[in-house]
Amino acid sequence: MKKFLPYLIIVLIVAAIVGIFLSRASKQQMLTVYEGNTEKKALNIKLNHYQDTQCGMPIKHLEDSAQVIAPDGKTWFFDDVGCMAKWMEDKKFKDKLTIWVYAIDTKRWIDADKAWYSLTDHTPMHYGFGAYEKKRDNYIDFDTMTLKMLRNENMSNPYYRRELLGQH
Numbered sequence: 001m002k003k004f005l006p007y008l009i010i011v012l013i014v015a016a017i018v019g020i021f022l023s024r025a026s027k028q029q030m031l032t033v034y035e036g037n038t039e040k041k042a043l044n045i046k047l048n049h050y051q052d053t054q055c056g057m058p059i060k061h062l063e064d065s066a067q068v069i070a071p072d073g074k075t076w077f078f079d080d081v082g083c084m085a086k087w088m089e090d091k092k093f094k095d096k097l098t099i100w101v102y103a104i105d106t107k108r109w110i111d112a113d114k115a116w117y118s119l120t121d122h123t124p125m126h127y128g129f130g131a132y133e134k135k136r137d138n139y140i141d142f143d144t145m146t147l148k149m150l151r152n153e154n155m156s157n158p159y160y161r162r163e164l165l166g167q168h
Contacts, residue, residue, distance in 0.1 A: 030058060031077070038073040042100040042109035045077065054083035055125055062102045064123045064130060066112065069098040081117065082127025082156075085149035099142075101131035108133075117145040120155060120164055128155030128164070 030051035034043060045067075050059045053076040059065050066084040068076045070093060078084040081101055088094045099112035104121070112131070116139035121130030129145050140148070148154060155161045 034075040034077075036073050037069055037075045040069045040073070040098040042067055043075060050077045052077060052079040052083050052124075054078060054087040055080070057124060060124070062107075063104050064121070065102045066131075067100045067109070069100075071096050080123045080125040080127055081112075081129045081131055081145070082123065082125055082149050082154060084112075085129075085146045088146070089150055103133040104130050106133040113142045115142060116140070117142070119148075123155075126156045128161075 032051045032053050045059055048058050057079050059079045064080050066078040066081050100109045101112045101115050103110045110133050115131040116135040118130040118139055120128050153160050
């Protein structure tokens with residue numbers, strides 16, 4: 001029996017590894033990119049099934065989410081507007097994109113260029129840029145939001161956060 005013990009242990013380890021791989025393969029995979037959105041319309045996001053293209057987090061709430069569509073209909077998803085701005089930074093085709101953000105105030109998808117962005121919302125990645133359809137005091141436009149994101153002038157930066165919240 002002692003001669004067979006090492007072989008038995010190896011067989012059990014291999015069986016456990018195979019079982020883990022099979023169980024993971026049978027689970028539904030997260031969607032990060034959708035192809036074929038030639039109408040360039042905002043897609044219905046199934047929560048906890050779509051994954052942020054930039055940070056890899058699952059999209060758990062429509063609020064703060066965004067969708068970016070290339071001219072060929074390829075669509076990427078984001079759980080935070082800041083992730084979307086970061087992802088677009090080095091894309092050569094960024095001027096040809098259709099961008100949708102979910103408006104927190106009207107609960108619908110709107111053109112990102114027409115949205116207004118708060119600076120201090122609680123967002124999934126803590127950047128603070130909540131998208132709104134209606135302008136309020138201290139809200140900024142899309143280009144300013146993108147610039148602030150790329151300059152690290154957002155709520156994830158502790159120094160800038162203190163400045164925004166008046167905690168000098």
